[in-house]
């Protein structure tokens with residue numbers, strides 16, 4: 001994949017030439033997870049990986065801003081409940097969908113969830129491989145891994161990479177994923193999440209939203225337009241698909257502060 005491919009509508013967040021300055025706070029998860037206390041050394045390690053990713057892969061706005069160092073899952077109000085259950089029963093399983101570098105996977109491990117209860121999945125292994133360099137756990141990370149599109153029925157169907165988990169997943173987490181998909185793909189993605197959940201299972205996540213639902217910038221491959229749901233349109237879609245209880249909450253999360261004005265306007269939502 002080349003960096004920032006040509007798009008039919010401009011992506012409003014041009015990748016800066018150099019990464020922003022990382023504060024000591026930015027490095028908390030990485031330092032705790034790796035045990036490396038020398039924060040200057042960690043800063044250089046992150047910058048080196050960021051430059052390598054920039055030269056090879058599509059740089060989402062959250063990657064531009066190095067937001068992949070901060071756990072996102074801990075900011076969701078459902079997290080404490082999921083965490084408590086996952087720690088109390090090794091039979092329960094959680095999927096980190098659209099895991100990217102995998103900061104939430106590492107947060108789950110730090111918080112005491114057994115690695116065998118976690119499967120991390122993304123469209124391709126590209127960011128995930130860099131994540132193993134970032135978190136320095138290439139030889140030790142023992143979570144499940146699967147790569148392919150959650151919009152593809154074959155990915156979660158019997159015989160597919162995630163077929164063994166169909167109907168068995170207690171918790172599906174998708175942080176900042178839906179807004180990178182087209183309208184059609186959001187629907188397909190949500191249907192496959194419902195299909196992989198165990199009875200009583202819960203999907204929770206975050207995405208960028210809009211007060212008025214509609215198309216936004218092009219998808220990274222330029223083949224379609226991303227779609228931003230409003231809280232009510234996402235609520236209706238998830239109910240229509242068959243989720244029994246749906247709660248979509250519009251908000252402006254702290255990580256949106258300091259973003260471009262149009263990004264702040266569209267805000268975020270949790271479900």
Ligand SMILES: C[S@@+](CC[C@H](N)C(=O)[O-])C[C@H]1O[C@@H](n2cnc3c(N)ncnc32)[C@H](O)[C@@H]1O
Nearest residue numbers: 060072098099100122123149150151175176177
């Ligand atoms: C904006 S990043 C968010 C990453 C991470 N979850 C976070 O919270 O920082 C969106 C992620 O969704 C993944 N993604 C995009 N389309 C996908 C698809 N169809 N199926 C699964 N993952 C997808 C991308 O590869 C990327 O890792």
